[in-house]
Amino acid sequence: MKLVMFPTVDSRRFDLIREAAGAMTVVNAADEQSAVTEIADADAFFGKITPELLADAEQLKWVQSPTASLEHYVFDELVEHPCKLSNMRGIFSDVIADHVMGYVISFARNLHTYVRLQMEARWEPVGGESGRSTFTAGPHEVSNIDSSHRHLSDCTLGVVGVGAIGAEVCRRAQAFGMTVCGVDPVCRDIPDVVAEIWPTDRLPDLLGRSDFVVIAAPHTPETYKLFRAPQFAQMQKTAYLINIGRGAIVDLADLTTALQSGEIAGAALDVFEIEPLPQDHALWKMENVIITPHVAAASPRVSERHLETLLENIRRFARGEEPLTLVDKRHWF
Numbered sequence: 001m002k003l004v005m006f007p008t009v010d011s012r013r014f015d016l017i018r019e020a021a022g023a024m025t026v027v028n029a030a031d032e033q034s035a036v037t038e039i040a041d042a043d044a045f046f047g048k049i050t051p052e053l054l055a056d057a058e059q060l061k062w063v064q065s066p067t068a069s070l071e072h073y074v075f076d077e078l079v080e081h082p083c084k085l086s087n088m089r090g091i092f093s094d095v096i097a098d099h100v101m102g103y104v105i106s107f108a109r110n111l112h113t114y115v116r117l118q119m120e121a122r123w124e125p126v127g128g129e130s131g132r133s134t135f136t137a138g139p140h141e142v143s144n145i146d147s148s149h150r151h152l153s154d155c156t157l158g159v160v161g162v163g164a165i166g167a168e169v170c171r172r173a174q175a176f177g178m179t180v181c182g183v184d185p186v187c188r189d190i191p192d193v194v195a196e197i198w199p200t201d202r203l204p205d206l207l208g209r210s211d212f213v214v215i216a217a218p219h220t221p222e223t224y225k226l227f228r229a230p231q232f233a234q235m236q237k238t239a240y241l242i243n244i245g246r247g248a249i250v251d252l253a254d255l256t257t258a259l260q261s262g263e264i265a266g267a268a269l270d271v272f273e274i275e276p277l278p279q280d281h282a283l284w285k286m287e288n289v290i291i292t293p294h295v296a297a298a299s300p301r302v303s304e305r306h307l308e309t310l311l312e313n314i315r316r317f318a319r320g321e322e323p324l325t326l327v328d329k330r331h332w333f
Helices: 011-021 032-041 051-056 076-080 093-109 111-119 164-175 200-209 229-234 252-260 302-318
Strands: 002-006 025-028 044-047 062-064 084-086 156-160 179-183 212-215 240-243 266-269 289-291
Touching (some): 002 011, 002 032, 011 025, 011 302, 032 051, 062 302, 093 240, 093 266, 200 229, 229 252, 252 266
Parallel strands (some): 002 044, 044 062, 062 084
């Protein structure tokens, strides 16, 4: 058997890949022409497959994508080819879930507002200083300050796309005492966390009951612009949208309109339909919006997980087993 890699990998990874491959021949193609030549009799491929490379592959059985997302990877010929495809899902799950809960806590406790006030040296509790409890009376009633801060265990968090990342978001939300619900085309439960994950046609139910709506779905033909004006209208006016999935899932113009009109309370966004988000875009100056520059998956642990996923899938292929991260090419996940 033979594995071809293109673009080339560094010498350290190459040595580990050869070790994982066992008796399999491993080729680190130096350039595209070498890749074209070598893929002719290759059984496996790691890297960026192209229609040209695939056309020259005569016995390809398995392709490993270097990424988790596949919207920029799959093409018609690859979908129709009999080879199996695996991706890098699962290596970001806890990291992105942490990022989501950072957003949730920021909105619940108004941290995004207080950071801005700190930059202006302003002591100004949300709800107004006059609503603060006195030392003599104590917190004998719900003040304006109290009601301006969310109690997480009173809140519902809904996850759109309960894959590896979405499931981890659910686990963290449950740990904070939140009520959790989710919709997904495949997943039907998360043991000890969510007894029933709804099918995707129940998205309106999720939107109507969630205080925080988290998009953790991949970009697929079915999720492209899934969130438009009708979906924002189905959300509570006090609810927040969080998108750490893919920018193409949310229509940017419709979201901006929903935020400007007060149709939803706010949004935390790590991904956008247009990246980088243009400097003159209205979202930058909205105080109820948190923007991060596509960094939800950033972690010093990710590269080692990426390598281990690749090595394990190579070991499994060498043993005649399916990869751990097999995907459905037609559905892009």
